[in-house]
Amino acid sequence: MSMRSGTRLRVPFLLFLAFLLVACAATPQSQQLLSRPSDQLPEGVELVDVPFFPQELYQCGPAALATILQYNQVAVQPDELVSHVYIPSRQGSLQVEMLAATRTFERIPYVIPGTLTAIINELDAGNPVLVFQNLGLSVLPQWHYAVVVGFDPEQQELILRSGTVREHRVALPVFERTWQRAEHWAYVALTPGDLPASAEVSDYFMAVADFQRLHPELSGAAWQAGYQQWPDQAVIAMGYSNWLYQQGDLARAASVLEQLLSIQPDYQPAQQNLSAIRNEMQS
Amino acid sequence: MKIRTLKSVTTWMLATVFAFGAMFQQAYAAPQTMVTTEQLMQEMQVADQRASVNNFLSRADVQAQLAARGVDAADAQARVNAMSQAELAALSAQIDELPAGEGLLETVLFLLVIFMLLDIAGVTDIFPGL
Known part of the structure; x- marks a missing residue:
């Protein structure tokens, strides 16, 4: 009985907290994109042939990297990439090392501008986009690498290869929040001779x-x-x-x-x- | 003591910047030497005020930092070799502060409940099913 009343008190409090946080986290890019009339939205795109490697413990870095490299005709498995990007004492992979390892495997890492439009443009050009996200909160970060492979204007979602989910669909504003907390970092791997859509x-x-x-x-x-x-x-x-x-x-x-x-x-x-x-x- | 350290660091940085400046002038002034792509890169980096000191960073230093964090020594060497100067500088300065993508949750139950609610609210994206 006493447990129940405790739960009753806690749930509204947490909901209130959640609403406060929603109010804090604005998503200007999604708003700007989705406020356009539907015929002016970017067209839908999905790179269905991008492979998927369900990540093992702590190893979203190697999994995401293998995803974009294999799509670029580099025959490499996530296991082989562990020795290139994983830092045991950090139990994760640093962005800098993701870029360096891309180079090691003969592809050019190109960091794209931190906009949703830039991501969609790269998809249109046939480049899956490796993104860095903080899936948690700024105070309780949950850093994660995933690969954006599609944009669905009807559902207003991005399609990702992420963690253990092959087709992870995320509403644009949710993605924007997780991406914003990782400073909108994203890159594409280029085969020498290809230009990125956002080439500067x-x-x-x-x-x-x-x-x-x-x-x-x-x-x-x-x-x-x-x-x-x-x-x-x-x-x-x-x-x-x-x-x-x-x-x-x-x-x-x-x-x-x-x-x-x-x-x-x-x-x-x-x-x-x-x-x-x-x-x-x-x- | 602190001020002295700061002073010596500043002096060192200034010396570096001047050394770079001198290097470019020399390169451009000597009539028959080529301006290399590396020089153009360094020039752009200095112009950006990015990583002006980093050319003096030794790869061995960053390599040792990786090895100290559990990376195999031979792997560490190959990894460091693939890094640009700017990447080396970033890593060397902040190897323990930079976020490391791991993608799995190590949180107590209470936090799980919060995150589930936040997921439902669309703030976080930890549980792909929600």
Whole structure:
């Protein structure tokens, strides 16, 4: 009897607490997206072929990473990734190591802008998005990696490969809250030569340059793709030209710089490299 | 003591920034050397005020930090080798503060009840069935 009355008191109190927290956690992005008339919502998309690896204890990192790598034609199992991203004393995986391990397996990690629209755009471009979430609360965090594979505008849900659920459907505002608590962190794994939907010059340059340090031989396709997209952007042209130079293709390295200088005649690093390359070609 | 440490850190950081500056000038001034992609990267990082000191971080240091947290020594070396300078800096500075995604709950029953309610309310997303 006394237990019952205790429960009776506790439940309304908890509900009240829950409502307070709901009131605190605004979801501006979902609101903005869902307030559009239904014909102006992004179209539905679902990458049904993205594989699923139900996670084992504490190992959502390896599971999520294997999910995006396998979809990108890297034959790797979650078990093999444990030694690449798992930290025993932390019982989890750090974001930095997820990016580094993506690189180890010959894919370029590209962190996308923290917007729901960016996620949906990547899905449209065929890139599953690895997201970091805090499924719990800021004060009681429950950090988690999952992979967004679809968007359902009718149900207003995202579809995730998450934990032990193959098709985890989450209402946009709920996802936004869990994602917001993890600072809207998300990335895609690119096969060199593919551009992300949200490609931006300096981020792309950094992503490829970091990748090149580990895989110089594979980065050519990535520079070329960037150069095709932004032929007039100095850093991209420089990166591509330097890569060609390293491969011994001096003539093409020079012509990329000439092209750049025809647009930006005063760009000093290009002048300097071009004159060095011409000297070398003459000698 | 504290102030002295702070001073020496500041001096060190300033020295680093100047060293970088000097390096670029030198690279650009010497007529027949190439401007490398690494230099462009460092320049962008300095411009961003990201990780201006990090080039002096040794990979071995971060490797040791990972090993101390239970990662196999050979694995730690391979893992550190795949990191960018900015990633190394982030890890080195905050390896114990950065959130680690684990995705399973270790909470007492009372908290489970709260989380179930919060899940139903759409605040959290711990129980996929709710």
